Amino acid sequence: MIQFILLFSRQGKLRLQKWYTSQTEKSKKKITRELIATVLSRKPKMSSFLEWKDLKIVYKRYASLYFCCAIEQEDNELLTLETIHRYVELLDKYFGSVCELDIIFNFEKAYFIFDEFILGGEIQETSKKSVLKAINDQDVIQEEELEEKRSVLEDLGLA
């Protein structure tokens, strides 16, 4: 089971975080700080895996962003590496060649994609098409509701 996923930039700024086990705010901050420092200090030729307390950390760098996943002892490292890659592919497809700014300004979408792809720390849907369809369906509903509100406001002469 995936314990948590962190996305951070090369400068050490946290961009996304998803926790699948309950932690206090304080311990989240502490874990994040320690982990970012550890991962950033590693050299490019080193392996993508490291042991950290009783967890295994799998990370990969895409352009200026680090994707970092904490898994349990019994989990498969290479599979996690590809889980990260699949998530990046999903972001890429949704945003159309994704960059850090997309994630900063549309972080809620990135979280929605997480929810469709990984649920409660386990992989849910591995088909790219199905995930993107679910996200698009949500977008349509959101749009419709916005439209409705706008028309109500217009009826009242407020818009």
Place this chain on the structure above:
Amino acid sequence: MNSNIEMKQLIIQNIRNDIQSQNPIFINLALQCVVNIGDKEMAAAFTNEIPRLLYQDIIDSVKQSAALCLLRLHRTSPESLHLNTERTGRIIHLLNHQHLGTATSAVSLIDALVKRNPDEYKGCISLAVSRLSKIVTSSYTDFQDYTYYFVSALWLCVKLLRLLQNYPSPDDRSIRSRLNECLDIMLNKAQEPLKSKKVQHSNIRNAVLFEAINLIIHMDCESTLLVRACNQLGQFLQNRETNLRYLALESMCLLATSEFSHEAVKKHQETVINALKSERDVGVRQRAVDLLYAMCDRSNAQDIVQEMLTYLETADYTIREEMVLKIAILSGKYAIDYKWYLDVMLKLIRIAGDFVSEEVWYHVIQVVVNRNDVQSYAAKIAFEALQAPACHENMVKVARYILGEY
């Protein structure tokens, strides 16, 4: 929000309305919400409502969310989930579900349920094996969108292999031979040329392979499979990818503990020692030390201890303490010649005195006290060790005792 019970009741009621709605998107979002919050109250409210979604005739995407939602609630409060035999049977049969996404999330749920109650879910073994064999014997083009870099349904595949590791090797002969056949095919596939130069393709092939090897090690009864697995890992030790070397060393540690493959692992001693000298990543070197420790026996103890001592002089501070302990254990366990043992131990204290714990040097003294034949030798080398310009405190302690007595 914790204190506001009324608020919480309202939220739960709203989610319940969504779950009971007809629109699958609403149901899915509600389930996701339950998973993300997933506290005790939610578990109490929904644990026995969600299984319904698994049996009903409902769109697949809802089923898969429901399976994972149930898993999350089960983790939060295992005691609130009650399933009767008929229901467990239906859950197990999700393994055979034609929709791969549903099967994938169902395996996660079943894995957790099996861990709590292995006997009740025994039926899943045969289903898992047959599903697995269907996947490995079919072509990757059969799976369309579930094929990832030419490997089909890999998430499902890996999870099935994990699930099977909850049980010993199947009793039923036909199931067992079918499973062995699958594992055999998987090992064969690793020998095929790569279908793509992309790192994802090789990663994913090896992810499945490593999980298959894990299962082989877990069952620990098919010596041919074990030896083949070991040879495969041996190839990885020379691979250019650091990740693969890391994992190969780690898996080999497990292989070394099996009586069938211990000898096969020993063939790679040379390579592992080289890894210790040349690897740039401390994590990989640590794995190499672990493996040397695991493959050590009476026949190669002298060489391995010698190599470890040499490496210890330049080793990173983070792994020194562990290494000292390992060297001390190995040289104590496999010592034939006590003079050799004393040489090793005194050298150990000289190189890494800071990391030698009290138990370690107490043990040295115990050996000397009990063995009359080495006492004079011990006194001689202890005296020589003290001649060095700088001496560690632990060395002084050991030498003081030995010289005082003999």
